[in-house]
Amino acid sequence: xxxxxxxxxxxxxxAILVVGVGMKIRSYARSxxxxxxxxxxxxxxxxxxxxxxxxxxxxxxxxxxxxKWIWLFGWTFHMxxxxxxxxHLRYFTQPVWDWVVFIQPYGTYxxxxxxxxxxxxxxxxxLVERIRYISAPSDHLMLALxxxxxxxxxxxxxxxxxxxxxxxxxxxxxxxxxxxxxxSDPILLVHLGLVATLMIIFPISKLLHAPGVFFSPTRNQxxxxxxKRHLAPWAxxxxx
Amino acid sequence: xxxxxxxSDDIRKMAHPLEIPxxxxxxxxxxxxxxxxxxxxEKLGFxxxxxxxxxxxxxxxxxxxxxxxxxxxxxxxxxxxCGACTDKCHYFLGTGDPKNMPVARQDLLRSVYxxxxxxxxxxxxxxxxxxxxxxxxxxxxxxxxxxxxxxxRCSVFCPYGIDTAEITMAARDIMDHIGxxxxxxxxxxxxxxDIGNNLGLNAKALRATLEDxxxxxxxxxxxxxxxPVDEKGADILLITPSADFFAEPHIDGLLGYAKVxxxxxxxxxxxxxxxxxxxxxxxxxxxxxxxxxxxxxRKAAQDxxxxxxxxxxxxxxxxxxxxxLNTLAGPFDFLDQNYPIxxxxxxxxxxxxxxxxxxxxxxxxxxxxxxxxxxCNVARAxxxxxxxxxxxxxxxxVIKAVCNHYFExxxxxxxxxxxxxxxxxxxxTDDLMDLRKKGASPRMTAVQQVTxxxxxxxxxxxxxxxxxxxxxxxxxxxxEMDSIVSVHQLxxxxxxxxxxxxxxxxxxxxx
Numbered sequence: 001x002x003x004x005x006x007x008x009x010x011x012x013x014x015a016i017l018v019v020g021v022g023m024k025i026r027s028y029a030r031s032x033x034x035x036x037x038x039x040x041x042x043x044x045x046x047x048x049x050x051x052x053x054x055x056x057x058x059x060x061x062x063x064x065x066x067x068k069w070i071w072l073f074g075w076t077f078h079m080x081x082x083x084x085x086x087x088h089l090r091y092f093t094q095p096v097w098d099w100v101v102f103i104q105p106y107g108t109y110x111x112x113x114x115x116x117x118x119x120x121x122x123x124x125x126x127l128v129e130r131i132r133y134i135s136a137p138s139d140h141l142m143l144a145l146x147x148x149x150x151x152x153x154x155x156x157x158x159x160x161x162x163x164x165x166x167x168x169x170x171x172x173x174x175x176x177x178x179x180x181x182x183x184s185d186p187i188l189l190v191h192l193g194l195v196a197t198l199m200i201i202f203p204i205s206k207l208l209h210a211p212g213v214f215f216s217p218t219r220n221q222x223x224x225x226x227x228k229r230h231l232a233p234w235a236x237x238x239x240x
Numbered sequence: 241x242x243x244x245x246x247x248s249d250d251i252r253k254m255a256h257p258l259e260i261p262x263x264x265x266x267x268x269x270x271x272x273x274x275x276x277x278x279x280x281x282e283k284l285g286f287x288x289x290x291x292x293x294x295x296x297x298x299x300x301x302x303x304x305x306x307x308x309x310x311x312x313x314x315x316x317x318x319x320x321x322c323g324a325c326t327d328k329c330h331y332f333l334g335t336g337d338p339k340n341m342p343v344a345r346q347d348l349l350r351s352v353y354x355x356x357x358x359x360x361x362x363x364x365x366x367x368x369x370x371x372x373x374x375x376x377x378x379x380x381x382x383x384x385x386x387x388x389x390x391x392x393r394c395s396v397f398c399p400y401g402i403d404t405a406e407i408t409m410a411a412r413d414i415m416d417h418i419g420x421x422x423x424x425x426x427x428x429x430x431x432x433x434d435i436g437n438n439l440g441l442n443a444k445a446l447r448a449t450l451e452d453x454x455x456x457x458x459x460x461x462x463x464x465x466x467x468p469v470d471e472k473g474a475d476i477l478l479i480t481p482s483a484d485f486f487a488e489p490h491i492d493g494l495l496g497y498a499k500v501x502x503x504x505x506x507x508x509x510x511x512x513x514x515x516x517x518x519x520x521x522x523x524x525x526x527x528x529x530x531x532x533x534x535x536x537x538r539k540a541a542q543d544x545x546x547x548x549x550x551x552x553x554x555x556x557x558x559x560x561x562x563x564x565l566n567t568l569a570g571p572f573d574f575l576d577q578n579y580p581i582x583x584x585x586x587x588x589x590x591x592x593x594x595x596x597x598x599x600x601x602x603x604x605x606x607x608x609x610x611x612x613x614x615x616c617n618v619a620r621a622x623x624x625x626x627x628x629x630x631x632x633x634x635x636x637x638v639i640k641a642v643c644n645h646y647f648e649x650x651x652x653x654x655x656x657x658x659x660x661x662x663x664x665x666x667x668x669t670d671d672l673m674d675l676r677k678k679g680a681s682p683r684m685t686a687v688q689q690v691t692x693x694x695x696x697x698x699x700x701x702x703x704x705x706x707x708x709x710x711x712x713x714x715x716x717x718x719x720e721m722d723s724i725v726s727v728h729q730l731x732x733x734x735x736x737x738x739x740x741x742x743x744x745x746x747x748x749x750x751x
Contacts, residue, residue, distance in 0.1 A: 024317070031310040034527060036563045037403065039395045039620055041628035041656060056399070066324035066397035074322060074399075124323065129263050131323035133338045134347065136369035138360070139321050204359040205368075209400055212318030217311050218401035223623055225563045226580050229570045234308055238531065 003182040006192060007174055013199040020203025025211050032232035033217040042223035049222050056219055069124065077117025083110035084153070091168045092175060108157060115150040118143055142205065145194060152191040162188045251677055251716065252334060257653050257686040260327045264336035272383045273671045276421035283430040284529060287419035294418040295373050299356055301414045306357070312410050315402045316353045319343060325394040325404075330659045331387050334678035339384050342394035342404040348384055349411050352377060382420060385411040387675055389665035390523065390556075391616035396656050408665070409525025416524055424669035425520045432533055436515045437482035443470070443512035449485050450510070457495055463737045465502045467494070470544065471509035476501070477541050478510050479517045479561070479582070480552025481704035489726050490707055493553050496728025497585055499735045503599070504592045508550075514540035517557035518704065523666030527568075530560060534568040547575055549582040553726055555615035555703030556664065558584060562622040584624050586702065589731060590634050593641045599736045602644050608698045608730070609645040611690045612636060613683065613710075614658035615703035629655075635702055635727055642734035647694040649686040659683040661701070663709030677713050684717040700727045 043049045055061040060078075064071045087107025090096045122143045125135045156162055162185040173180035182188075201207070214220065222228075252261065278288025291297055306313045325342040327333070332340040339345060347369065354361030354370035361370030371377065390405035415421065431440045441449070450467040457465045468474065478501075484494040501508045514536040521530030541549055549572075551561045561582045566572065572581045580587065592598050614632060624630040632655045640646055653659050662679030690696040701707055701724060710724035736742060 028310060028314055031307055031313055033310045034308065035567060037311065037406070037621070039392060039401060039403065039656075040623055040631065042623075044623075044626075044628060056401075060399055062397055062401065063322070063324050063399040066328070066399075070322050070324055121322075128323065130260075130326040130338070130341060131321070133263060134321050134323060134326065134341065134343050136321070137366065138364075138368045141367070201360075206318070206320045209318040209320050212314050213400045215310060215314045216318070216401040217314075218395050218403050223628065225566055226582075229566045231567055232308070235527065235531075235567070238528070 002184055002189070003170065003179050006182055006189075006196075007179045009193070009196045010174060013196040017199040017202050021208075021211060024203055024208055025215075028212065028215040032234065033221065034232040034235050036221055036223070036225040036230050037217050038221040038223050039218040040223055042221065044223050046222055049220060053214070053220060057213065070121070073117045073120030073124070075117075076113050077121065080110040080114035080117060083107045084114055084150075091164075091171045094168075094172060111150060111154045111157065115147060115154065118147050118150065122147070138205070142207075145198060149191060149194045149198065152187050152194065155187050156185075156191065160185065160187055251681050252336075254333075254681060254685040257650055257659065257682045257689070258327070258333065259685075261333060261336035263338045265338055267337040268331075268335050268340065268383070268387060268675065269337070270383060271387065271672070271675060272379075273386050273667070273669055274423040275382075276423045276426040280423065280427045280430050281416070281419065281421050283433065284416070284421070284426055284526075286416045286421055286426075290419040294378075297418045298373060298378075298414050301417045302353060302357070302410075305410050305413070309406075309410070311403065311406045315346070315400075315406055316350050318400045319346065319350065319402055322399065324397050324399060325402075328394045328397050329388075329404075330391070330393070330662060330682045331389070331675065331679045334662070334681045335387075335675070337387075339380075340387055342398075342402075345384055345388055345404055346402070346407045348377070348380055349407055378415075378420070381411050382415060385415070386422060386667065386672070389616070389660045389662070389667055389679070391660035391664055392620040393616065393657070393660065396620060405665070409522070411525075412523070413525035416526065422524070422666060424671075425523050425666040428518075429520050429524070429529055429533070432516055432520070432536070436511075436513050436536065438516055438518055438520070439482045439486065441482060441485060441515065446485065446510075446512050446515055453491065453495065453498075457498065461737050461740050463502075463740050465498050465737065467498050468507075468509040470512050471507070472544050474507040474509040474544065474546055476506055476508035476548045476550050477514075477537075477544060477546040478508055478550050478552060478585075479514060479537055479557075480510065480585075481517045481554040481557060482515055483518075483704040483708060484552055485515075487704075487708060488711065489722060489724060489729055490553075490704055492729035492732060493726025494728070496726065496730075496732035496735075497552060499732055499737060500585075500589050500592060500598065500728070503735065503737060504588075504597050509544060509546070511540035511544060513543070517551055517554045517561065519557060519560040520666060522556055522560055522564075530564065531568040534560065534565055537565065538569040538572070541572075542574060548579050549575065550585055550588055551582050552585050553702040553704065553728060555617040555705060556621075557704075559617040559621040562624075584634075585728065586634050586638055587624050589728070590625075590638050593638065598731075599738070600642055600734045601736055601742075602642055602734055604733050605643045605730050606645070608643065608725070609647065609694065609696045610639065610643050610725075610730070611647050611649050611687065611696045611699050612639055612654075612727075613649075613661065613699050613701045613706060614654055615701055615706050616658055616660045616664055618702060619656055619658045632656075639700060639727060639730065642730050647690050647696055649690050653683065653686040659686065661703070661706040661709040662713065664703075664705050668705050668709060673712075676709060677716055680709065680713045680717075684714070687719075688717065698723050698725050700725050700730060702727050 170180045388408040395403035483490040624634045
């Protein structure tokens with residue numbers, strides 16, 4: 001019974017995540033940037049823009065310039081999260097890819113760094129007057145959700161281990177549209193339930209920053225307005 | 241942190257230019273510039289006064305902006321409230337009003353966008369800070385979206401590049417479309433449509449003014465240096481802010497351009513039809529207005545048959561000129577493609593300095609100990625030369641070529657991190673003087689630092705708004721009105737024209 005409920009939950013969550021984010025991306029991609037507005041100094045070539053985006057996404061360059069504390073917590077959280085996510089690939093692949101095997105120990109401990117980063121960010125929402133002012137309830141809830149996901153994951157890894165082979169079997173089954181038996185450890189059920197929640201709210205929340213950053217005109221435009229004429233389709237109609 | 245609150249002039253005393261104030265909720269609440277009259281509104285095609293169905297109209301406009309402008313949609317969606325921008329706005333630093341923090345300013349509009357256009361805001365408004373569009377919200381918009389100078393300093397530091405200027409422009413555009421416009425900007429745009437410049441200076445008056453200046457130049461130098469108007473067949477059309485024709489220290493910059501053109505041996509002209517570089521269409525976020533004003537430049541260039549367009553010292557004009565002109569009024573295939581279209585006067589002068597056409601005596605600026613204020617729109621929304629960052633280097637190169645005593649301000653307040661003068665973005669109006677003074681205090685604190693450390697006496701800028709703003713507010717910070725100078729004023733001081741005889745005792749050129 002539980003296995004079926006969670007199977008439905010994950011299918012629905014995945015559908016919402018993929019379709020929701022896909023629709024948002026389509027909407028971003030379809031609305032033109034009518035003017036050249038890169039924040040300068042900006043790269044003058046396309047490859048330069050790729051490099052700028054790379055630095056932005058991998059190193060959080062602008063955030064580093066802005067505030068070292070937010071950068072430290074934010075960057076630690078995000079990079080750890082990638083490691084943790086990558087480590088989780090082992091539950092979805094058989095045989096497990098070599099590089100996933102390699103990062104396994106790092107991914108495990110990255111869980112602590114991830115939660116620490118989140119707690120740092122959360123503390124700022126209480127301690128820094130300016131950030132307290134701009135925080136809505138959803139900003140706190142989002143952090144609570146992520147901390148709970150990270151915390152429950154760490155508990156399972158280091159305290160109360162579920163039958164991980166059974167979990168893997170269940171996940172592999174879901175990917176093949178088969179519903180296997182899911183262990184009924186409460187921590188596991190909480191962990192999976194929260195992850196599904198996160199997937200569902202992704203397209204309707206500020207988590208859209210992940211796809212959004214790629215569409216930010218101040219970062220992704222080439223600084224070449226004198227050399228190349230930039231014209232939005234709706235603006236071209238004004239010239240008729 | 242001690243915010244001195246003496247009755248009228250409560251300018252913060254800051255220990256350093258970026259000192260973060262305590263939050264002072266509501267400190268600037270209710271401050272709002274005069275509204276445009278129905279006549280000025282209608283001239284731009286906007287409703288004369290608040291329309292009865294303003295709420296529906298405003299939401300429809302928001303929807304339209306989402307479809308027409310990617311930045312609007314992406315920036316409203318992606319903010320994670322990390323707080324990186326919260327201490328970056330000069331108006332926040334100067335006033336402590338939390339709604340002047342960039343993210344909070346965006347949230348004034350974002351909260352409404354969420355309420356009507358997002359799932360979470362429709363069904364869980366309290367949770368995500370969404371709110372209905374009410375008259376109070378509208379008043380708040382009018383107040384705080386006229387406390388942003390669209391300087392883009394926040395966009396430098398945002399991890400997603402969210403540019404509050406884009407949101408401010410959108411908000412002003414929405415308000416214009418429901419009948420609430422700002423007097424200062426909209427009246428000025430009307431004048432440009434009617435007459436060709438912000439001042440309403442007609443062709444006859446312009447010609448007379450420039451003839452007077454030619455005479456002054458000849459009296460001063462003994463050389464006939466021309467400032468031609470509407471001269472067909474000239475090589476270069478100079479597009480410069482109309483303040484250069486009448487305001488100080490702007491005029492001295494214009495004389496500098498004239499001397500440089502004279503020595504370079506090029507023919508040039510200003511146009512009475514497009515006698516304005518400033519483009520306030522940018523400030524009100526109107527593509528259509530910006531385009532109409534830009535098309536005057538195209539028409540002037542075609543009518544006069546020029547080969548090149550050069551822009552004078554003006555910050556946001558250079559943004560529109562450099563970044564948008566080709567889009568709004570291009571393609572400029574009828575101009576000489578061997579030169580940048582358009583070109584900045586600073587690029588032109590630096591070229592001439594490198595070629596060695598100018599005879600320069602740097603010591604003629606020795607009475608000045610100078611610092612340089614990067615104007616926000618030049619710094620963060622444009623470029624000069626071929627390399628990124630040329631907009632920082634080229635003006636400095638020119639300054640150092642004509643001036644012996646030059647000192648940089650705190651690096652966190654220059655180049656891409658420069659602070660706005662406090663009067664940009666359509667806020668250069670007397671009804672916002674309180675805000676202008678407070679907004680200038682971070683920059684003025686940086687100036688005071690270099691005065692203490694290096695005895696700096698003057699600051700140069702290449703923006704008409706910066707120059708007017710500083711000449712107005714520098715006295716409040718213990719400087720003379722004329723402590724703000726044009727960069728081409730320094731060039732003008734230092735140039736010795738071909739054939740000009742220098743008397744040893746004429747050291748009175750201390751503008």
